Amino acid sequence: MNEDLKTGDSIPSMRVLAKNLKVAVITVQKAYENLQKDGFIETIHGKAVYISKNIELQKIETYKEVEI
Secondary structure (H helix, E strand, C coil), X not given: CCCCCCCCCEEXXXXXXXXXXXXXXHHHHHHHHHHHHCCCEEEECCCXXXXXXXXXXXXXXXHHHHHC
16 A cells, blocks of 8 residues: 555565465465455466556555545
């Protein structure tokens, strides 16, 4: 939301992020699943995870939900 990440930026794999945060891979997996379900990220299996092309639309929708 603070625009540190831009559309198309890649984010760490689940295993790398879990190791860096010292949490279980299943925890990161669930977080990534929720982000993907909400349209914030796109996963290309076997390649990488990217910030969604629709992130601007998602930000607007999230702001609307927060305002309500």
